[in-house]
Amino acid sequence: MVAIEGYEIFAELRRGPWVSVFKAFDHQNQRMVIIKALTEPAAPLHVREQLRVESEIGRRLVHPNLRQVHAAGGLDDNPYLVLEYVEGGTLAEVVQRPLPIELCVWIAKEVARALQALHQHGILHRDVKPKNIFVASTGEVKLADLGLAVDLDEAQRNLAGTMAYFPPEIVLGQAATEASDLFSLGAVLYEMLTGEAPFADHTQSALLHRIANLDPTPVEKLRPQIPAELAALSRKLLAKAPEMRFACAADLLEALEHFERRYELRTNAQKLVSFLESPETYPAVKYDSPVEPVSARPPATKKKQTARPLRRLVPATALVLASISIGLLNIQFDHAAPPPAETKNAAEMPPKGGDTAGEIPQSESAAAPPVSAAEASRPPLTAMPVPVAARDQENSTAPPVTTTAMNYNGVPNRRILIMSEPRASVYVEGDSLGATPLYWQPAAATRVYELHFAVQSLPVVAAEVVAAALESDTLYLNLHDEIGYLEVAVNPWGEIWVDGRAYDTTPLAAPLALSPGLHEISARHPRLGTQTQRVIVAKGDTLRRFFDLFLP
Structure with a gap:
């Protein structure tokens, strides 16, 4: 908890990696305020720059639909902002379902007024989204968070904002304009009207593809009560080409007011x-x-009345059509592909060569060796998208692996307890032993075995084990220590390829996990082309690479 003279801080509302937000009381002005403070001295320069920009723009521009910046200062070289306290919540908390149509129009009008004030002063907001729109308990609507705002003549062709509300020109590497803010407001209006984001998809690359190339489902299809005039306004706001949208926020405001009068x-x-x-x-x-x-079926054409004698054929015709339909269905089911055969679980596949293995029962589980503080503090990788390469390696019988040699002396023909961090599927010469922890009894005492540890989020790791006289009956392997990590950043954005295989779209959720050795990393953009870098990764490495696709 920070301490700033003149302010009584009594609640921490949000804590981020660099910036925290507090609720406080301003003794001098006798009012509640919000303090946004940099709490980590090692914060990147762009975080400090965002606080500076928000302070500069917020203090010089006062508007009833903009959240006001009361003051700014520094504490031990860490900047902080004193912001207007808005009693209530954000639009993101309200728009959990479709809102009444007239309230959607009202809120869009208030945000359009805020954008009009910004644009008249040559400022682009660049992050219009429900979380940055505050709805006060008094009914006031305020646009907040000017940290990504930029002067109109200095707008760069880089990704800034929230991906779900990006305009197409930003996705395609073009400069932002006033129409870019209006597109983001159009996405917010769409979400208020339907309860759904217009371009939502299951991956970031699919989301960006939809924004750049596909039109959203029309609002009137999701909510038929929406008047045609408002549906047309929504389509215009979300037009792919900036010149097809409203020319300025004032024109949008006029269209919304015309709808209210209508x-x-x-x-x-x-x-x-x-x-x-x-x-x-x-x-x-x-x-x-x-x-x-809206229906995909073409409009029905008006049929001429048929003569009365033809009506007698209707029952017979219906019977014939029903018979044909049943026959077609029978043909379809007769010739349908049989369901795929069930694949046995890796743990159920019997090992070859007489080896015996099996997952350890819960009653026989043994504690893992003590884990160091560095291992315990390592961030989990379960949230990282599964690369195609990792899946292919796991399914391959001879994957590219990281090898660690291990020799043990002791009593032969003992069962070995195999444990790993994280849990992994274990293979011996292509045969599955199951998932760790498990017991494994080698068939030959003097033979060298190569165990493969496969996890979807990590490259495959191999351990060579000499199964002779075993000194210990426990084999423990921390897979994180056997690989390296690569952090990748791309300006403006790109699809990351690793060794010729598609991985994911930036920004990545976590660093790339790579096996030691030489790798080829590429960043691809539909308009800006491809850049490739080669990197050598060693065990325990954490490397960083940056791609600026605007450079040749």
Whole structure:
């Protein structure tokens, strides 16, 4: 907890790796405030720059729809901001389901006013999203977080903001404009109207592809009550080409106000308060001319009336069609591909060569050797996307591996307890022993065995074991110590390829885990091309590589 003279800090609202947010009381002005402070002296320069930009823009620009910056200062060379305290929450907490249409329009108007004020002063926000839109308990709507704001004439062609609300021109490596902020606001309006983000997908690369190339599902298809005029406004905001959107925030504001006049809406802050207090009892406006749900079926053509004698053929025709349908179904099922055969679990596959193995029962489990503080503090890798290369290595009978030689002396023909950190599937010469921890009894006492440890998020690691006179009946291997790590950053963004195989799209959730040796790392962008770097990784390494795709 930091201490700043003149402010009584009594609650930490959020803690990040570099910046923390506190709730405090300003004794001099007798008001509640929010303090955003840099709490880590080793923070990168861009974090300090974001605080400086937010302080500079916030103090020179005051608007009722912008969260105000009251003051700024430094504490032991760590900057801090004193921000306006907004009693309430963010739009992200409200938009868990579709909002009443008139409230969607009202909130979009308030944010458009904030953007209009910024753009008139030559400033781009670049991070319009529900989490940066505060909805006060009094019904006020305020756009916050100017840390990524930039002067319009200094807008760079780099990724800035939140990926789900990126405009297409940023994804394609083009410079941001006023229309970029309006696109992000269009994505927010879409989410308020439908309860869904317009371009949501299961991977970052798929999300960026949808933003750059695909149109979202029309709002009127997801919510047929939306009037046609508002549906058209939503499509215009989310147009791929910036010149096809509204020319400026003032034009968007005029279109929203025209919609309110067209339907005689008299929405105000008090109505928003009523909805926030009791969404179930809020009297939403009913619209007289809802848009018909969109259907993939072409419009039906009007058929001419047939003569009365033909009506006698209808029952017979229906019977014939039903018979044909049943026949076709029978043909379809007769010729359908049989279901795939069930694949045995790796732990159930019997080992070759007479070796006996099996997973250790819970009652026979033994404690692992003590783990060092460095191993315990290593960040977990389970959240890292599984690279294609790792999956292929795990399924291969002869994968590229990291090898560690181990010799043991002791009593022959003892069962070996194999343990690893993290848990891994173990293979001996291509045959599965199961998942660690497990017991393994070698068939030959004087033979050298090569054990392969496979984990989806790590490269395969191998350990050579001489199964002669065993001194210990426990084999423990920390897989993290047998590989190296590579942190990759790309400007503006790119699809990362490792040794010719697609991995994931930046920003990566975690460093690349690589086996020791030479690797070829590539960053690919649909418009800016490909850059490739070669890197040699050793055990225990943590290396960093940067790709600037704007450079030739």
